[in-house]
Amino acid sequence: MTNIQQETEPTIGALTEEADSTTSIATRRASKGGIRRFLPTLTPWLVAGIALVLGVVLFGVIGPLLVGDPTTIRDSGLQGPSAENLLGTTQTGQDVLAQLAFATRGSLQIGLIVGLLATVLSAFFGILGAYLGGIMDEAFSLFSNVFLVIPGLPLVIVISGLVPREARGLWTIAVVLAITSWAGSARVLRAQTMSIRNRDYVSAARVAGERPWRVIAVEILPNLLPVLASQFVFAVIAAILGEAGLSFLGLGASNSSTLGTMLFYAQNGFALANGAWWWFVPPGLLIALLGMGLSLVNFSIDEVINPRLGNVRAQRRRDRRAKRTARSGGSPRVAPAAHDTKGVAR
Amino acid sequence: MSATAVLTIEHLDVVYETEHPVHAVKDVSLTLAPGEILGLAGESGCGKTTLAYAITRLHRPPAKVTSGSITFHDRDGSDVDLLGLGHEALRAVRWSKLSMVFQGAMNALNPVTTIRAQLDDALVEHRKGLSRRERRAIAEDALRRVGVDPSRITAYPHELSGGMRQRVMIAMAMLLEPQIMIMDEPTTALDVVVQREILREIVRLRDELGFAVVFITHDLPLLLEISDRIAIMLRGEVVECEPASVIQHDAKHPYTRRLLRSFPSLSGARGAFIRSGVEDGVEPETDTRAVLVQAAQETDR
Amino acid sequence: MTYFLRKIGFYVVALWAALTLNFIIPRLLPGNPVDILLAKLQQRGGQVTPATRKAYELLLGGDTSEPLWSQYGHYLVNVFRGDLGVSVSYFPAPVTEVIGSSLPWTIALVGIATIVAAVIGVGLGAFVGWRPGTWLDSFVPATTLLAAVPYFWLALILVYFFATGLHLFPAQGGYDVVLTPGFNGDFIGSAIKYGVLPAVTIVLASLGGWLLGMRNMMVSTLSEDYITTAQAKGLPDGKILRNYAARNAVLPSVAGFAISLGFIVSGSVVTEQVFSYPGIGSKLLSAVTNNDYALMQGIFLFITLAVLGANLVVDLLYGLIDPRTRARS
Numbered sequence: 004m005t006n007i008q009q010e011t012e013p014t015i016g017a018l019t020e021e022a023d024s025t026t027s028i029a030t031r032r033a034s035k036g037g038i039r040r041f042l043p044t045l046t047p048w049l050v051a052g053i054a055l056v057l058g059v060v061l062f063g064v065i066g067p068l069l070v071g072d073p074t075t076i077r078d079s080g081l082q083g084p085s086a087e088n089l090l091g092t093t094q095t096g097q098d099v100l101a102q103l104a105f106a107t108r109g110s111l112q113i114g115l116i117v118g119l120l121a122t123v124l125s126a127f128f129g130i131l132g133a134y135l136g137g138i139m140d141e142a143f144s145l146f147s148n149v150f151l152v153i154p155g156l157p158l159v160i161v162i163s164g165l166v167p168r169e170a171r172g173l174w175t176i177a178v179v180l181a182i183t184s185w186a187g188s189a190r191v192l193r194a195q196t197m198s199i200r201n202r203d204y205v206s207a208a209r210v211a212g213e214r215p216w217r218v219i220a221v222e223i224l225p226n227l228l229p230v231l232a233s234q235f236v237f238a239v240i241a242a243i244l245g246e247a248g249l250s251f252l253g254l255g256a257s258n259s260s261t262l263g264t265m266l267f268y269a270q271n272g273f274a275l276a277n278g279a280w281w282w283f284v285p286p287g288l289l290i291a292l293l294g295m296g297l298s299l300v301n302f303s304i305d306e307v308i309n310p311r312l313g314n315v316r317a318q319r320r321r322d323r324r325a326k327r328t329a330r331s332g333g334s335p336r337v338a339p340a341a342h343d344t345k346g347v348a349r
Numbered sequence: 350m351s352a353t354a355v356l357t358i359e360h361l362d363v364v365y366e367t368e369h370p371v372h373a374v375k376d377v378s379l380t381l382a383p384g385e386i387l388g389l390a391g392e393s394g395c396g397k398t399t400l401a402y403a404i405t406r407l408h409r410p411p412a413k414v415t416s417g418s419i420t421f422h423d424r425d426g427s428d429v430d431l432l433g434l435g436h437e438a439l440r441a442v443r444w445s446k447l448s449m450v451f452q453g454a455m456n457a458l459n460p461v462t463t464i465r466a467q468l469d470d471a472l473v474e475h476r477k478g479l480s481r482r483e484r485r486a487i488a489e490d491a492l493r494r495v496g497v498d499p500s501r502i503t504a505y506p507h508e509l510s511g512g513m514r515q516r517v518m519i520a521m522a523m524l525l526e527p528q529i530m531i532m533d534e535p536t537t538a539l540d541v542v543v544q545r546e547i548l549r550e551i552v553r554l555r556d557e558l559g560f561a562v563v564f565i566t567h568d569l570p571l572l573l574e575i576s577d578r579i580a581i582m583l584r585g586e587v588v589e590c591e592p593a594s595v596i597q598h599d600a601k602h603p604y605t606r607r608l609l610r611s612f613p614s615l616s617g618a619r620g621a622f623i624r625s626g627v628e629d630g631v632e633p634e635t636d637t638r639a640v641l642v643q644a645a646q647e648t649d650r
Numbered sequence: 651m652t653y654f655l656r657k658i659g660f661y662v663v664a665l666w667a668a669l670t671l672n673f674i675i676p677r678l679l680p681g682n683p684v685d686i687l688l689a690k691l692q693q694r695g696g697q698v699t700p701a702t703r704k705a706y707e708l709l710l711g712g713d714t715s716e717p718l719w720s721q722y723g724h725y726l727v728n729v730f731r732g733d734l735g736v737s738v739s740y741f742p743a744p745v746t747e748v749i750g751s752s753l754p755w756t757i758a759l760v761g762i763a764t765i766v767a768a769v770i771g772v773g774l775g776a777f778v779g780w781r782p783g784t785w786l787d788s789f790v791p792a793t794t795l796l797a798a799v800p801y802f803w804l805a806l807i808l809v810y811f812f813a814t815g816l817h818l819f820p821a822q823g824g825y826d827v828v829l830t831p832g833f834n835g836d837f838i839g840s841a842i843k844y845g846v847l848p849a850v851t852i853v854l855a856s857l858g859g860w861l862l863g864m865r866n867m868m869v870s871t872l873s874e875d876y877i878t879t880a881q882a883k884g885l886p887d888g889k890i891l892r893n894y895a896a897r898n899a900v901l902p903s904v905a906g907f908a909i910s911l912g913f914i915v916s917g918s919v920v921t922e923q924v925f926s927y928p929g930i931g932s933k934l935l936s937a938v939t940n941n942d943y944a945l946m947q948g949i950f951l952f953i954t955l956a957v958l959g960a961n962l963v964v965d966l967l968y969g970l971i972d973p974r975t976r977a978r979s
Contacts, residue, residue, distance in 0.1 A: 149667045156916030157953045164938035167681045187909040287803025294798020443884030456875040471883045505973040
């Protein structure tokens with residue numbers, strides 16, 4: 004269960020438009036027009052993040068087609084990794100690698116479903132409420148805040164506990180998880196929508212008489228896309244972790260197979276006591292790697308939302324370049340402006 | 350250097366080292382006499398703020414001073430090379446000898462601490478050995494001088510109006526009675542009536558305490574009122590630097606003249622502003638960017 | 651002043667919402683919990699009188715002819731009287747007693763771990779954000795790995811290495827069972843020893859979030875005008891870092907505390923399970939396994955109360971450290 008911080012309120016200075024000063028003219032991202040403005044720049048971290056996410060997703064999607072049957076029971080229980088079973092066997096002799104592939108698929112499935120549901124809910128309560136303003140906004144905001152402070156997992160546990168085991172299907176669990184996790188995102192989206200709503204181009208559209216749904220779709224949503232994307236990624240991470248925790252406790256969907264259920268069986272099969280690290284390390288590691296990959300992607304999305312974070316990296320690159328030129332004895336080249344011939348380094 | 354200058358800037362170049370570097374300040378040389386009000390005028394993006402920040406070395410990457418020198422001639426007779434100072438020495442010079450009032454004090458004050466705390470920490474740093482009560486007395490006195498009720502010293506910045514916040518900034522800049530004050534558009538965001546009051550305070554304080562002022566603004570008529578000398582900046586260069594009366598009546602550079610003509614007058618015939626923009630054979634230009642291009646072309650010729 | 655009143659008012663509303671949820675949920679879900687519960691109770695040797703049945707039906711809902719509003723009213727009265735029913739899995743102890751004996755353990759563990767994680771995370775985040783571009787900063791994406799690690803998995807790893815592997819810390823329990831609980835040195839020492847691994851789990855898993863949030867805020871804050879003013883004033887770096895930068899950068903972390911606490915509470919419930927720590931989380935889980943619905947509901951209520959209380963404290967604290975909030979409302 005991660006508590007990666009989400010920016011709840013936009014900072015005072017972060018979202019104001021900069022005056023047309025030399026600083027802003029000079030540091031404006033050169034030649035990044037149209038849709039490219041919204042896409043994050045390709046950095047090593049982003050590449051690593053995408054690689055991790057793709058790796059895990061491919062493993063979950065294609066893996067089950069390539070590995071053996073995860074349910075075949077053998078006599079060779081709790082064996083370490085070998086040529087036959089690359090990640091060893093469980094207590095009942097089942098192939099860990101095969102189980103891992105199917106479990107990854109299961110976790111990804113539920114992660115996506117819950118992430119989508121939660122994002123839709125938070126978008127509805129966050130964006131619509133903030134745009135409408137007035138009493139609707141107060142009501143929606145109060146609703147979100149109440150759901151936010153009521154502890155999520157205990158509520159899920161209580162609901163899961165009260166539902167008889169047979170009725171605990173995938174969709175029940177998904178809906179319950181979504182209901183308990185949308186509130187944080189709603190708050191962030193509301194804050195962002197309010198700040199965008201007050202901007203000049205939105206006011207202009209409203210004064211011009213555009214209908215509300217059109218203003219939302221054309222003016223507000225495109226600017227919310229980076230934040231929405233970031234919140235969706237958070238929701239998926241939280242969903243996978245939440246479901247894993249639930250399954251680990253034995254309260255997950257009854258017929259599902261996820262990384263969490265794998266750890267449940269590992270714990271109940273005394274993997275820890277018997278030192279069967281090949282059984283309980285990989286599932287958690289996979290969750291952590293997927294989470295890390297998604298966080299790295301979110302890092303880059305953050306830089307789109309808050310360009311100052313990107314300046315840090317750009318500055319480091321400039322310093323490195325300057326050091327390199329200084330070491331090689333040259334002077335930093337300054338492209339001369341129209342009728343200027345100066346530019347000697349100090 | 351000469352005893353008649355408190356600040357000497359020689360051949361200063363400041364460059365923004367971005368992917369396509371921008372030469373923001375080009376070969377600027379200026380002198381500032383003790384107690385003088387030097388106006389620095391120009392359009393947005395001409396480099397005047399960059400110049401101001403460079404003087405106190407507040408410029409941040411990617412801005413970089415690539416050549417030139419800035420020398421501060423202290424009252425006690427010593428000369429200080431501002432660009433060559435080490436970190437600690439620079440900290441000591443800052444505010445006590447050379448202070449700055451920033452553009453738009455909306456965000457220049459720390460929002461989570463009181464005015465008292467912010468006035469106090471400058472005193473704690475530069476006037477060691479004063480007691481708490483003494484520091485408070487100095488702070489309240491500074492507020493009084495700029496026309497702010499001393500009882501507001503316990504307020505937070507958001508509790509004050511824009512005009513009051515700007516006055517507090519000026520009080521803070523004067524706290525240590527520096528020899529130079531750099532003011533970057535200190536009244537641009539304020540109502541004209543408030544603006545006039547603050548300008549009167551500045552001139553009065555200058556007469557009283559004798560500090561030199563570099564007053565940066567795009568509002569040329571304002572400078573004509575209060576400055577001793579005025580420097581006009583265009584695309585990073587100082588194109589003209591003369592006493593205020595010369596600028597007003599006998600400006601030599603075409604851009605200066607165009608700038609002067611761009612401000613409507615409260616006196617004179619109605620409509621004269623629009624009509625008088627026309628010269629023989631030249632179209633009236635109200636687009637400032639076009640003015641700049643035209644002026645640049647004229648200097649090329 | 652209005653800010654503080656508004657906050658308290660909000661939490662009263664939230665508490666009411668939690669109570670109502672607690673009332674509604676068992677009645678919405680399929681199945682008849684009361685019958686199961688009473689059957690279990692009889693197994694344990696309890697007596698089932700009509701009064702007992704009535705009491706449980708108030709909590710969990712059943713086929714009574716009493717109108718919903720009336721049930722709701724009685725339910726609320728019972729809750730405020732402190733009558734949450736009798737626990738089935740810990741029969742004959744009443745629910746409040748079971749909660750009372752385990753809640754302090756959780757509050758101590760989670761409270762201390764949260765404070766330690768927040769202090770370290772915010773401090774490190776401020777430091778890393780102050781000098782972006784140093785080698786420290788390149789570790790920041792690595793902390794995302796830590797932040798994405800599931801609490802219980804981290805717990806398992808720690809147990810594997812430190813308990814079963816190196817035998818440095820005990821793997822299960824809250825204290826050495828041969829000792830008698832009390833405020834004596836032996837017991838407290840033992841409690842600390844048993845609490846180290848669970849606490850380290852929570853700290854490590856939650857640290858990343860604080861650090862990342864603070865670091866990002868520091869980078870934003872450092873480009874604000876008041877930082878330039880502070881530098882122009884010639885103030886020492888340390889003072890600027892603390893009074894100008896960090897003081898402002900920490901605000902969203904405090905404002906977002908509710909979200910963080912939510913994750914920490916979830917994580918600690920599962921962590922207690924792994925360590926068999928005698929806190930309220932593991933009691934909740936054993937209640938689920940034993941169909942001890944009354945205890946489940948009671949624990950949910952108390953966890954909610956604790957979380958609401960903690961959030962209220964932090965919100966009031968925020969009102970103190972950000973003077974603008976007092977003016978805004």
